[in-house]
Amino acid sequence: MVAPIKTHIAVVGAGIIGLATAFRLAAAGREVVVIDPNEPGSGASCGNAGTLAPYACAPVGNPDVLRNLPGLLFNAESPLAIRLAASPSLVPWLSRFVRQSLPAAARRNGVALAGLLREAMPAWRELADQAHVTNLLRYEGCLYLYREKAPAKDSEWGARLRNEMGVRQKRLTAAEVAEMEPALPPVAGGLLFPDAAHIIDPAVLSGRMAAATESLGASFQRARVERLASQNGGTIRLTCGDRIVDAHTVVLAAGAWSQSLALQVGDKIPLDTERGYHVEFDMDSPLIKRPVSPIDLGLYFTPMLGRLRVAGTVELGGLAAPLNPARIALLERGARKLFPNLGPMSGQWLGFRPSLPDSLPVIGRSRHGGNLIHAFGHGHLGMTLAAITSRAVVGLIERRNDPPDLSAFAPDRFG
Numbered sequence: 001m002v003a004p005i006k007t008h009i010a011v012v013g014a015g016i017i018g019l020a021t022a023f024r025l026a027a028a029g030r031e032v033v034v035i036d037p038n039e040p041g042s043g044a045s046c047g048n049a050g051t052l053a054p055y056a057c058a059p060v061g062n063p064d065v066l067r068n069l070p071g072l073l074f075n076a077e078s079p080l081a082i083r084l085a086a087s088p089s090l091v092p093w094l095s096r097f098v099r100q101s102l103p104a105a106a107r108r109n110g111v112a113l114a115g116l117l118r119e120a121m122p123a124w125r126e127l128a129d130q131a132h133v134t135n136l137l138r139y140e141g142c143l144y145l146y147r148e149k150a151p152a153k154d155s156e157w158g159a160r161l162r163n164e165m166g167v168r169q170k171r172l173t174a175a176e177v178a179e180m181e182p183a184l185p186p187v188a189g190g191l192l193f194p195d196a197a198h199i200i201d202p203a204v205l206s207g208r209m210a211a212a213t214e215s216l217g218a219s220f221q222r223a224r225v226e227r228l229a230s231q232n233g234g235t236i237r238l239t240c241g242d243r244i245v246d247a248h249t250v251v252l253a254a255g256a257w258s259q260s261l262a263l264q265v266g267d268k269i270p271l272d273t274e275r276g277y278h279v280e281f282d283m284d285s286p287l288i289k290r291p292v293s294p295i296d297l298g299l300y301f302t303p304m305l306g307r308l309r310v311a312g313t314v315e316l317g318g319l320a321a322p323l324n325p326a327r328i329a330l331l332e333r334g335a336r337k338l339f340p341n342l343g344p345m346s347g348q349w350l351g352f353r354p355s356l357p358d359s360l361p362v363i364g365r366s367r368h369g370g371n372l373i374h375a376f377g378h379g380h381l382g383m384t385l386a387a388i389t390s391r392a393v394v395g396l397i398e399r400r401n402d403p404p405d406l407s408a409f410a411p412d413r414f415g
């Protein structure tokens with residue numbers, strides 16, 4: 001056994017949440033050790049759609065989704081699927097999800113999410129500037145597409161909530177969509193979110209954030225945290241194989257893998273994963289200027305460095321099962337519905353969104369030890385929320401009392 005590494009703060013997990021947090025802490029002059037068995041940013045933070053989506057306050061579980069759930073689950077072309085082998089273990093998560101999709105709970109969750117999202121973009125501008133990654137962001141908005149028929153104004157639950165929360169959204173005619181994105185086939189209409197942005201390569205962004213954090217003096221340990229335990233004297237001991245890290249404060253940011261680590265200190269958090277996929281097509285110049293999402297396909301098409309990425313879908317099925325080729329085929333069919341002349345597929349990927357049944361992240365101190373801070377469960381919005389979450393975590397560590405209000409994200413909200 002090698003001598004324990006002693007540090008003020010250990011960050012478990014080097015996804016976008018852990019990296020943004022470690023960067024801010026290192027920039028504030030704190031002693032930081034980041035622990036991850038894998039390359040920084042190679043989890044969910046690598047293959048996502050790259051959209052910074054401050055408009056997305058409608059929780060995944062909402063009355064519209066609930067009403068359409070049977071159709072979504074039993075249609076082979078649907079963006080939602082359940083792996084039957086994993087379904088018994090999913091029952092508790094799904095029953096909470098259904099309860100959280102009822103109107104009052106969904107509205108409460110949407111209001112909480114909107115509060116955090118309101119600060120997401122200013123926080124990103126500040127973080128990107130400090131970490132010198134601004135040139136990887138594009139502020140071009142995001143476009144929903146209605147291919148067949150645009151819905152009547154405010155007929156959807158999410159649109160009404162966005163209006164109520166003051167989200168800027170602009171309805172576009174078919175001609176306006178064609179003017180903004182000339183390579184698209186004719187559509188019935190669109191909805192533009194002008195305050196959205198996108199990352200042109202999430203993996204490159206993570207790599208640059210890790211390098212910036214290291215250059216500020218943080219150390220990166222390639223190791224898997226297996227045990228996490230409070231010690232007499234108030235420190236937390238992390239056991240990673242034959243390596244031990246003793247930290248005054250630990251930030252748990254291990255994405256979809258955080259649940260078992262939180263449980264070791266007695267925090268029972270109903271975290272599961274919504275598996276998602278992407279396919280990519282290499283191209284010299286991008287077909288589109290901004291992320292576009294044909295609503296009926298449930299996919300995002302994002303222009304990335306040297307390629308088009310088509311990402312999305314939700315597969316409930318746990319962390320262990322391998323990539324499902326049927327989901328890749330579904331994405332490829334979806335991609336070619338919008339752009340029939342795409343060349344051969346150049347990449348495919350499966351990733352694990354860390355998801356709570358109420359679509360809210362867990363951000364806050366463990367109730368079993370105040371120097372363990374949870375920062376995981378960002379579901380569909382981890383890229384969008386990384387800058388504001390990391391700012392909030394640093395605020396907790398420094399015991400500042402500035403906003404945002406984190407009560408809706410408390411680790412003990414599930415009882």
Ligand SMILES: Cc1cc2nc3c(=O)[nH]c(=O)nc-3n(C[C@H](O)[C@H](O)[C@H](O)COP(=O)(O)OP(=O)(O)OC[C@H]3O[C@@H](n4cnc5c(N)ncnc54)[C@H](O)[C@@H]3O)c2cc1C
Nearest residue numbers: 013015016017043044045048049051225255276382383384
């Ligand atoms: C298809 C798809 C599309 C998406 N599109 C978007 C989008 O457009 N916009 C958006 O905002 N979000 C999007 N998301 C969601 C976003 O990608 C995630 O919410 C976000 O990446 C989660 O970041 P994270 O740091 O919590 O987790 P991760 O990036 O998964 O990082 C967790 C890290 O923890 C490490 N780890 C695991 N176990 C241990 C351990 N025991 N010890 C130490 N380290 C450990 C892992 O190796 C990993 O590096 C999408 C997700 C998917 C799957």
